Amino acid sequence: MTSKAPSPLKPYRSLLWLLAAGVFMQTLDTTIVNTALPAMAADLAQSPLRMQSVVVAYALTVAMLIPASGWLADRFGTRRVFVGAVTVFTLGSLACALSPSFNLLILSRVLQGVGGAMLLPVGRLTVLRAVPRKDFLAAISFVTVPGLVGPLVGPTLGGWLVEAVSWHWIFLINVPLGVLGALLGTRILPDLRAATGRFDAVGYGLLAFGMVAISLSLDGLSDRSPRHGLLMVLLLFGLAALVGYWLHAARVTRALFPLSLFSVPSYRIGVLGNLFARLGGGGMPFLIPLLLQVALGFSPVRAGMMMIPTAAAAIFMKRIVVRMVQRLGYRRVLVGNTLLVGAMMASFASISPGQPLWLHIVHFALFGAVNSVQFTAMNTLALRDLDASAASGGNSLLSMVMMLAMSLGVALAGGLLGAFQEAEGGQALTAFRWTFVCIGLVTMCAALIFAQLPPTRRVDPTAVGQAESS
Template identity: 35%
Template sequence: MRHSRLLPLIIATALFMENTDSTVISTSLPMIAQDLGTDPIALKLALTSYLVSLAIFIPISGWVADKYGARTIFTAAIGVFMAGSLACAAANSLEGFVLARFVQGAGGAMMVPVGRLVLLRSVPRSEVVQALATLTIPALVGPIVGPPLGGFITEYFHWRWIFFINIPIGILGIIMATIFVPNVREDDTPPLDVTGFLLTGVGFALLMLGFASGGRHLIPAEISAGCVAIGTVSLVFYVFHARRTPYPVLHLNLLKVPTFRVSVLGGSLFRIGVGAIPFLLPLMLQVGFGLSPLASGSLTFIAAVGALFMKTMAKRILERTGFRRLLIVNAFIGAGFIAANGFFSPETPHWLIMIILLVGGCFRSLQFTSLNAIGYAEISNREMSYATSLSSALQQVSLSIGVAFGAFVVEAAAGLDGNPDITAADFGPAFWAVAIVSALSGFVFASLSPTAGAEMSGHRIVKDRPPSSGLGDGMSGR
């Protein structure tokens, strides 16, 4: 493909916009809560509403891309994301802000998965790891500039201005995608599974709404519990529906593929801990430690610097270790750095906080690069859109659970202390709890074959193995 080298950079525009937006919002949460007249913890709904929207619409992202063309959907999704950004800037209540974030999520649901689908279908398998790393490098610039920029705008201007950052970036992305991104589509697209779409949409939305709305505010506990129950039942019905439907909206049979199954299950556990960080850390620094938005953002951005640095080394590390060893060891290391956040106090030197966040960002980045690659090691091009839809939907669910679980532990810790307000001491238990969940992923990764994804990683255990080993095409030795 003539413009294949440009594809990762163009698609990274969407990731850059989405990641900048999420990190800017995280830094500005306390000021947004103050302006909207609500509790900062209540703004977990602003984060989870976005993830709810992603989980609802991601399952059909592959289908609409196959049906109407990847470039068409990709550019339209950027437009929807920009509209949601403008609605966020105009919001005057918690309900309006949550709804605007939902609209943003509808755009993000098509924007990033469809962009990744174009990339996965356009590069050779031997170049997937490098292409995904290249895709993510420009996108990681967003989390680097997002926290200090969001803090600066919030402190010296107004938080509403942070959402206008997306507009020029989105316009550039639409122009570049229109020129260079191929309008990849399938000629024999099956009919849309409307029943499955409704079941998964209701299931994910109510399940995550129930988790996110629990606590000492927002809606009564009985309604939250009812949302969780109905959402769970809806997803259970979908499992039975998918078995009887020739073209389900989420292809659960892909979980029979060993590398994909381990990537999804282990990755979901690891992401629960990681998903809580953007919510817990800025709140701890600002509400708990009393830092300004700018001071908070000037600390938290360093994690993205570590992530960016590690992207340049991921391929070489995988060549030496292979996927299995790296994912197991790195799961425990990454969880350890998540737990380390819980030991911060107002007296902790800022240079020490930055070092821990920097190194932790390195290890989390390495884990995600590996997970995003190994998950598609045994997936055919025809199944790629289904795999990206299922994987992306479950990723958003796990991130949302991380936010809700972290907020729940903070509130529980405050309740045990008898404090009406959240204090710095309430955040430690939350970080430690989500870190334990992330560490559990290491045991899931242990089920991988030592040669899993060897063609992608280039691990020498396969290079040195004699031809009679029966590895076939050199993938994972199923």
């Protein structure tokens, strides 16, 4: 009788569990808030249709700090940065729960985002340096599985907490987890460092200002105050800052993100396609719980449970997306699926009171399935052709674009919802319908980008594993 071979990850099990818990905290927080927005709005004397700033503040802060996470970990050590990130995230969560006003809640979400921005990138970097290369894919898959579980339980848990106690507890549950994580981090996490060059502060400043200016200008469009002229000026400044970064990166030798990344066609198309496809997709987790509660009268728990078919179908589809791409090729899958995702987003305009529950379940599951195919295929495409020297920078830029697109998507959805609500005389359901149609059309535009891909039928399954960990 032969004994079972020990798992190659056994020596790193404690480290991987700790990093997985950090990933779970970060991904849970991006979804648990959405179901609680109407209750938060009522408590803070805000319109529930204008609560997108709570989501935008967090996502935008994460997007801003991702480019600096690798340099900070190399400079100060993975243990110090990770434990510091967990501590700041926990303090931000406590501040969110104690916020007596809407503006203080937004500031607390920014603080929370400062910590959340470091959890996943620094965790991935720690695994890359602590685990042998031959075991890296298995280790990173172990760490990022909670990232799939977070969206599955987040909306339902958020709805239950709102009804059972109050919305404050969607933040308070992070406090004991964060304290435990910080204590274990000082004992378990290795203090890994690397030589650091000079940080591209000018490039980072241009990039960060551009992201903030564009996001804030889109977010402010839902306001009724006569500031739209100033917002347009802010938008132009943001676009100018991004152009300034492009010119800056073209002339310096150690740019934050070198332009040579975009010389790889699959990466260039993958990143740009990601940005435009996620402008619509980023707003859906914000819009759907609001639609169910504000326009259809669902309770927070029922609205949260309605997101389970979406998340479950998304997890299931990750098992077969590789076979789809191998059989049909990237161009056919991404062009066809992008159009299908946009159509599914627009189809939410057909939801109305009185429809049977089974129809909603099928509808939400179909949306989760096509959305999962889209995200996995886009990420795989972007990373598959990068060589070892460009993999780290390319992955960081892709992660930044994903969070930025989420921020812009929520800001766009909130702006459209506020504008249509005002145009329709306050009729919430009609405003939701027009908003879904518009973001569906925006998503479909990304098909024009993916159509530039050459025909191909080959996919590296290893690249899919790396992409799903992004």
